[in-house]
Amino acid sequence: MPRPPLLRTTPLGSARRRTILKAGGTLLLSVLGPLPAQAAQILAVRVWPADDYTRVTLENDGDLKATHFMVPNPPRLVVDIDGLALNDTLKGLVAKIESNDPYIKQVRVGQNRPNVVRLVFDLKEEVKPQVFTLPPVAGYHNRLIFDLYPLTPADPLAALIQQRDWTTGDAPPAPDALGTIARQDGGEAPAMPVPPMTQAPRPTLAPTPAPSAAPAGLPKVTRMVTIALDPGHGGEDPGATGGTGVHEKDIVLEIARRLKAKLEGMPNTRVLLTRDADYFVPLGTRVDKARKVQADLFVSIHADAFVERTARGSSVFVLSEKGATSSAARWLANDQNKADLIGGVNLANHDRQLASVLLDLSTTAQISDSLKLGKAVLSEIGGINKLHRGIVEQAGFAVLKAPDIPSILVETAFISNPEEEARLKDDGYKDQLADAITKGIRRYFAANPPMAKSRMA
Structure with missing residues (x-):
């Protein structure tokens, strides 16, 4: 009895099957289109208000790219973040803004277009923004940072002068510690003796008359x-x-x-x-x-x-x-x-x-x-x-x-x-x-x- 014909297992048959499968896959991709890239997710949001500047941090699981621009009258900072999907964590940024923040009045968050989230910071005054990213370090994931600086940086010396509470006047002079220094209120007081210079030189004042009780010969x-x-x-x-x-x-x-x-x-x-x-x-x-x-x-x-x-x-x-x-x-x-x-x-x-x-x-x-x-x-x-x-x-x-x-x-x-x-x-x-x-x-x-x-x- 003759045997039935065998199925072809030659290289020609394998090549034909691969051609059919490839054509089918191409047809499927043409119908479904390219698979979208997975959007990054915001893992945490933090706000650090201070007189020096306010920092806003978005911690995320990817490497975000952001563009920003300022809008005047009233002042606003607009930030567009690519490759990001809006989630509840990011929406929570709205509640993180405190009423006593020196620079931010409020923030609005929304999906501006597919895979692009827009943040609008309504500001209390004009600022100089710095927007930058940080790589993972010390337990942190990727971070997108917004630092909002005042147009005129805070002057630490001016802040000290403005306080004008450096001494209460209640503390008696301490000769064993600071010597006797002239009082800030303008009252008469002996001057502090100055030893030979050991530090880096600084500009000097004209010496004041020495009190009789002070060591002789020192300015x-x-x-x-x-x-x-x-x-x-x-x-x-x-x-x-x-x-x-x-x-x-x-x-x-x-x-x-x-x-x-x-x-x-x-x-x-x-x-x-x-x-x-x-x-x-x-x-x-x-x-x-x-x-x-x-x-x-x-x-x-x-x-x-x-x-x-x-x-x-x-x-x-x-x-x-x-x-x-x-x-x-x-x-x-x-x-x-x-x-x-x-x-x-x-x-x-x-x-x-x-x-x-x-x-x-x-x-x-x-x-x-x-x-x-x-x-x-x-x-x-x-x-x-x-x-x-x-x-x-x-x-x-x-x-x-x-x-x-x-x-x-x-x-x-x-x-x-x-x-x-x-x-x-x-x-x-x-x-x-x-x-x-x-x-x-x-x-x-x-x-x-x-x-x-x-x-x-």
Whole structure:
């Protein structure tokens, strides 16, 4: 009996089947059209209002592209974001705008056209917007940032002068700390003796007549003392986080506020906070603010974490030009110097030249005076908490690079240590820290009275 013919399994048959399948697939695609790209999703929205500027952050799961333009009368900022679908998280931006925001009145959000979302910021005044993106870092996904700056930037010196509450007049002179400085209210007071110059030179005033009780042969100066306090981190940069969820940025701001009040209780002393609320300030801007007010001292306040939860104790750091004094100091400096990456700096407008100049101008005299200040403060802090090491350490902290201002960074305690985290959350301990730093500053000025400089107010 003859066999039935076999099915063709030759290469010719395979090629024919592939041709038929390809033709069918092409027909299907021509009917359905190209598959649309998946739109990015907004994961979180955050708003950080401040006098310096207001920041709006859209955290998303993709790389967004945005265009923006300003509309006058009334002032508005219009932003179109490509490749984005409107979702409930983005709609929630409307409720995030607070009535006391210095620059934003309200925001409107809508789907302008397919895959394009439009944001309209109704403004309280004209602004200079910066719109930029940030890549994923430190637990954040991609971020689209809107920074709304005033047309005329805030002047930290003008803000200090406007306060006019630098001394209450109730605090008696403290000869063991600041000497006797002329009162701001114009009353007669002896001038402060000025020792031989050890810092970078500054413009000097004509010497005033010396009182009979003062050491002979030294010029006298009457002026305000200005101290810059720098609460670390802020805004998009929470700093270290303790086991109970408390953020370093919140703890150090509370300590700085307490310290500011105590320092302003000293005669003829005024204090600048590099940030007075929860917003991010780039490292170079912190230094620049201190220099604009010709600060006599710069004190940066932190409560850092370490890889080992057992690490504990307070520390004081100053700048080093020759490397860190310990591996832990190097680790902490590297960690703190990441603040601009985490907090978010617009690289297109970042003043890299300024950062380079500050590094180049850091002088031996500044570091020498910083060490004196650091030793005085560390000695006082040692009376309320265990010291991580019994010496002032040195490392390349970017925030300490003002070339003409004695600068220290105080690690109040390790927030990663459960016991020290509990102390940092305690109001009594925060007050003790502020007292200790104040006493250290008074001790420093007793041995190193501030030098003459041009009167600013």
